[in-house]
Amino acid sequence: MTENRRRYLDYMKSFLWQVKRQQRLEKDNHHCRRCYSTTQLTIHHLTYDRFGNEDLDDLITLCEPCHVKEHKKLREQNHVKPQQNQNRLSRQRSI
Numbered sequence: 001m002t003e004n005r006r007r008y009l010d011y012m013k014s015f016l017w018q019v020k021r022q023q024r025l026e027k028d029n030h031h032c033r034r035c036y037s038t039t040q041l042t043i044h045h046l047t048y049d050r051f052g053n054e055d056l057d058d059l060i061t062l063c064e065p066c067h068v069k070e071h072k073k074l075r076e077q078n079h080v081k082p083q084q085n086q087n088r089l090s091r092q093r094s095i
């Protein structure tokens with residue numbers, strides 16, 4: 001397990017995250033933002049830029065099937081355009 005992955009899992013168990021998660025769920029009225037399902041809800045990170053100190057706008061409520069689709073999409077994007085992804089990373093570093 002990588003360091004980032006461990007940090008992520010620890011954070012998911014933290015009280016801070018539970019509170020933030022709950023706030024996001026309430027803002028989205030406990031509905032998936034893609035299909036309006038009310039079951040199997042999960043909170044997806046739109047960006048990890050502020051990981052551990054997220055704005056509520058960095059997060060989105062999704063149901064598990066939509067969440068899986070979302071990550072599949074992200075993986076495919078990264079897979080298809082590794083070049084562009086590298087550019088994005090180097091830009092972030094220069095900020």
Ligand SMILES: [Zn+2]
Nearest residue numbers: 032035063066
């Ligand atoms: Zn959904």
Ligand SMILES: [Zn+2]
Nearest residue numbers: 043044045067
């Ligand atoms: Zn996610």
